Amino acid sequence: MSHGFEIVWEHSDRLVAGLVNTVVLSLLGAVLALMFGCVVAMMLMASNRVLALATQGVVDLMRCVPFLMLVYLVYYGLPQFGIDFDNWTAGLAALVLYNTAYMAEILRGIWKNLPRETIEAATAFGFQGRRLYTRIIFPQVFLAAGPMVGNQLIQIIKDTAFLTIIAVPELTQAASGIQAQYFVPFAAFIVAIFIYWALCALVEAGTFAVERLAEVRR
Amino acid sequence: MTDSETTETVLDIRGLTKSFGSNVVLDGVSLKVGKAQTVCLLGPSGSGKSTLLRCVNWLEKPDQGSVYLSGRRIGVREGGHMAMSNAELARERARIGMVFQHFNLWPHLSVIQNIVEAPIHVQRRAKDEVMAEAEILLDRVGLAAKKDDFPSRLSGGQKQRVGIARALAMKPELLLFDEPTSALDPELVGEVVAVMKKLAEGGSTMLVVTHEMSFARETADEVILMDGGRIVETGAPGAFFKNPKTERARQFLQRYVS
Numbered sequence: 001m002s003h004g005f006e007i008v009w010e011h012s013d014r015l016v017a018g019l020v021n022t023v024v025l026s027l028l029g030a031v032l033a034l035m036f037g038c039v040v041a042m043m044l045m046a047s048n049r050v051l052a053l054a055t056q057g058v059v060d061l062m063r064c065v066p067f068l069m070l071v072y073l074v075y076y077g078l079p080q081f082g083i084d085f086d087n088w089t090a091g092l093a094a095l096v097l098y099n100t101a102y103m104a105e106i107l108r109g110i111w112k113n114l115p116r117e118t119i120e121a122a123t124a125f126g127f128q129g130r131r132l133y134t135r136i137i138f139p140q141v142f143l144a145a146g147p148m149v150g151n152q153l154i155q156i157i158k159d160t161a162f163l164t165i166i167a168v169p170e171l172t173q174a175a176s177g178i179q180a181q182y183f184v185p186f187a188a189f190i191v192a193i194f195i196y197w198a199l200c201a202l203v204e205a206g207t208f209a210v211e212r213l214a215e216v217r218r
Numbered sequence: 219m220t221d222s223e224t225t226e227t228v229l230d231i232r233g234l235t236k237s238f239g240s241n242v243v244l245d246g247v248s249l250k251v252g253k254a255q256t257v258c259l260l261g262p263s264g265s266g267k268s269t270l271l272r273c274v275n276w277l278e279k280p281d282q283g284s285v286y287l288s289g290r291r292i293g294v295r296e297g298g299h300m301a302m303s304n305a306e307l308a309r310e311r312a313r314i315g316m317v318f319q320h321f322n323l324w325p326h327l328s329v330i331q332n333i334v335e336a337p338i339h340v341q342r343r344a345k346d347e348v349m350a351e352a353e354i355l356l357d358r359v360g361l362a363a364k365k366d367d368f369p370s371r372l373s374g375g376q377k378q379r380v381g382i383a384r385a386l387a388m389k390p391e392l393l394l395f396d397e398p399t400s401a402l403d404p405e406l407v408g409e410v411v412a413v414m415k416k417l418a419e420g421g422s423t424m425l426v427v428t429h430e431m432s433f434a435r436e437t438a439d440e441v442i443l444m445d446g447g448r449i450v451e452t453g454a455p456g457a458f459f460k461n462p463k464t465e466r467a468r469q470f471l472q473r474y475v476s
Contacts, residue, residue: 115322117318117320117322118322118323118324118325120277120322121316121318121322121323121324122324122336123277123308123311124275124277124311124314124316125311125312125316125335125336125340125384125388126308126309126311126312126336126340126341126388127308127336127339127340128304128305128307128308129304129305129308131339131340135335135339136324139326139327140324140325140326143326216368216370216371217325217326217327217368217370218325218326218370
């Protein structure tokens with residue numbers, strides 16, 4: 001074998017370390033973005049028109065920024081204002097910030113299409129405030145959101161690759177390092193691509209499981 | 219409430235008005251429902267029956283008039299003209315059970331979870347106790363075997379019986395039924411009506427909007443005919459169905475009772 005796969009294999013520990021970072025960043029980023037996304041979705045759905053419109057403006061703006069630009073802004077721009085992150089935290093912050101806007105938009109869209117009657121029934125039974133959200137609205141939203149949130153998670157996994165430009169030691173960074181050191185670009189990158197594909201396949205499987213749960217619950 | 223009345227009043231509606239834009243839906247409606255009584259609201263669609271029902275628990279906010287449940291005013295704080303906060307209103311709503319035309323079960327919860335959801339999370343009652351009661355309720359509506367199914371797997375009649383059990387689990391002082399059989403296939407109406415009859419006979423206090431004349435005739439203590447946002451005629455079902463006093467009631471009965 002002379003395409004360099006044996007070299008990549010020799011340095012698989014670096015790929016594994018990168019993979020761990022990619023997974024942790026993706027999962028943490030997705031979970032935090034989903035949590036903040038819930039809060040932002042509530043603001044988007046607020047009966048206060050000013051709050052809803054202002055939030056919509058910020059969300060739209062965030063969705064129009066190229067992710068790479070946001071990473072630059074967080075990592076290089078914010079320190080000018082005394083907000084200083086290490087690379088890893090800056091990467092996570094950018095991921096969360098960016099994807100919160102997308103998650104909020106996904107959740108809002110589904111929320112708007114929930115049958116009003118089930119929420120009204122909850123109101124009639126004395127649900128209001130926090131319990132109305134946590135017991136009645138968000139469980140229904142999450143079940144219906146499965147496929148779209150899964151899709152966004154795949155997006156997040158791919159976004160983590162951009163973090164190589166601020167030297168976050170994730171999978172792309174690791175593959176890039178190996179290929180530069182030993183000049184085995186094809187093998188290093190194709191292995192990384194295969195790993196990304198495997199991650200996305202896992203997400204697809206998870207999405208499918210949520211969809212099956214949701215099927216009888218609607 | 220006067221001393222001459224034999225039963226205590228559970229629901230007391232006084233002079234309720236409600237308009238949507240220029241459309242007057244309720245035009246000064248007053249009625250009372252006594253403890254363990256079943257009162258049926260009849261009338262053509264658009265007569266204001268459902269809106270009246272929804273004003274009782276303030277799903278619609280009435281423009282004028284007042285609603286008292288066991289002597290306590292709904293929607294307005296004691297003594298004054300201050301509207302209740304959402305939290306206060308929610309507490310009052312939890313005293314009233316409601317059954318909807320389209321069932322409105324929570325699709326993400328199983329049958330038994332639908333029933334225990336509000337008692338546990340609104341009324342904050344002990345889970346074991348509520349679960350045990352829910353099993354008994356399910357048995358009463360004939361759905362013990364379906365307790366772990368999800369609503370999407372049930373027929374309309376089964377859904378509505380779960381809806382009734384869900385309302386009963388709140389131990390409500392009053393049960394509101396908003397056309398509970400109107401969305402059902404004809405062959406499924408009977409099973410729901412049977413459950414409602416059992417409730418009426420068992421001493422539940424019920425205000426029922428319905429087009430099911432046989433239910434009104436056989437079960438109601440009082441029937442009220444509404445038209446154009448007003449009460450046209452009130453009476454015991456025997457008299458109402460045999461000898462209606464008003465021309466409007468005669469017309470209505472001709473159309474709806476074959």
